[in-house]
Amino acid sequence: MGVVVNDDIDDLLRRTSRSFYLSLGTLPDQIRNQVGLLYLLARVADTIADTGENPELLIGMLDCYAEAVQGKSDDIDLNSIADLQENHDEGVLLKSVSEVITAFTCTEDVDRELMLRCLLVIISGQRLDIERFGTKSSEIGILESDEELDDYTYRVAGSVGEFWTEISLSRLIGDESLDVERMLRLGIRFGKALQMINILRDIPSDLSIGRCYIPKDRLSERGLGPSDLLNPDSMSSFMGLYSEYLDLACDHLDCAEEYISIIPRRYRSLRLSCLLPVVIGRRTITLLRGGNVLAPGEPIKIGRRSIGLILLQCKLAVRSKWYEKRLLSAGRLVSTRE
Missing domain, CATH: 1.10.600.10 (Farnesyl Diphosphate Synthase)
Incomplete structure (x- = not known):
């Protein structure tokens, strides 16, 4: 399989994507790297949303991440939550976010536009999750209706x-x-x-x-x-x-x-x-x-x-x-x- 970011980050892709990596490995060369890179970008957002107990901080980090992938800011540092990860590979991925974003900015314009549009929808789903449920808590939050469930499954x-x-x-x-x-x-x-x-x-x-x-x-x-x-x-x-x-x-x-x-x-x-x-x-x-x-x-x-x-x-x-x-x-x- 071709290199998506670099050998180290690609190894992270293999270790963090579980069964998805099987499908990725079967994809044609023409689209394999774009799909793999989108997975990594989405996994960063998912990991941010599932970390820590300060919802305002996580929403702020998701917003900063969204700005970084859109090229509106190059100030993205996730080290503070990377150290909180129970999964070592996810912590390394957060620390390597700049490399992943750099690989994203180097993709062709058409591919980058398609990836960005999807990624921003995914980030909106993660953001909405934090707004609805907060962070890890003894209190259980819940979706209200099938309409909310359907909206969530579309976004992510x-x-x-x-x-x-x-x-x-x-x-x-x-x-x-x-x-x-x-x-x-x-x-x-x-x-x-x-x-x-x-x-x-x-x-x-x-x-x-x-x-x-x-x-x-x-x-x-x-x-x-x-x-x-x-x-x-x-x-x-x-x-x-x-x-x-x-x-x-x-x-x-x-x-x-x-x-x-x-x-x-x-x-x-x-x-x-x-x-x-x-x-x-x-x-x-x-x-x-x-x-x-x-x-x-x-x-x-x-x-x-x-x-x-x-x-x-x-x-x-x-x-x-x-x-x-x-x-x-x-x-x-x-x-x-x-």
């Missing part, structure tokens, strides 16, 4: 699906007669699918930092509040609503599959980079349906060995239309409620 992930589509069309498949508006709409749903799965998998860890992304009005309909989700025994009461949100994630993944079907089959690498998170997402939903997500301990997730097998299956699928159809059909079957 749907916008990435939008960018992914725009950069792919700009750099790779722009000469094809494709329905751009349809692809953009489906790309947004693709991003929302992956974020919904994260939210539905990470309920205990989000609650531990005072954040509940399951809307208040939907919990109230079932006589529940956010504090009830701290009790694993509440799963029986929560399961109906939880299943509805898993169904929503499946609906979003249906759009992701439609998105993949639009990409001409000769763009194997691009199709592979999209197919991989869809298959992983379906299998994660299957595990979430069968477990108690409120139980403490390790989050429900697919093991590394299974991820390796899925990657192999996806590589075969992009070479065989029949096998791809079979793989996706099997995923829909096991992830959808009977």
Whole structure:
């Protein structure tokens, strides 16, 4: 894989991006660096938003970061919060933010404009998170409605699906007669699918930092509040609503599959980079349906060995239309409620 920033920062990308790095490694050369660089830029914003207990300070740092990436200021120093990171790699990333921004400013104008537009939407989502929830606290903040949830998933992930589509069309498949508006709409749903799965998998860890992304009005309909989700025994009461949100994630993944079907089959690498998170997402939903997500301990997730097998299956699928159809059909079957 080509160099995104430099060898050291690229190694950080590998260590901090987890399963996303698999998709990144399968991307075509024409767009791999832009997607990888956007990930690093977004990870900086996410790390800022999740650090410390002073919301005003974090909002100020996010605003300074937004100004720096827009070229309005070159005064960006995140060392004070870098030292607070429990994850060493994230601390190093914050200390290296100037190098990441420099790499960003050296990209071509068209690419930089697309990345910046997406990044500012992501930063707005992180900023809104701090305004809503504050920082790590014993008091649990909560979203009010499905509309707020949908807005949040767009800002932090749907916008990435939008960018992914725009950069792919700009750099790779722009000469094809494709329905751009349809692809953009489906790309947004693709991003929302992956974020919904994260939210539905990470309920205990989000609650531990005072954040509940399951809307208040939907919990109230079932006589529940956010504090009830701290009790694993509440799963029986929560399961109906939880299943509805898993169904929503499946609906979003249906759009992701439609998105993949639009990409001409000769763009194997691009199709592979999209197919991989869809298959992983379906299998994660299957595990979430069968477990108690409120139980403490390790989050429900697919093991590394299974991820390796899925990657192999996806590589075969992009070479065989029949096998791809079979793989996706099997995923829909096991992830959808009977």
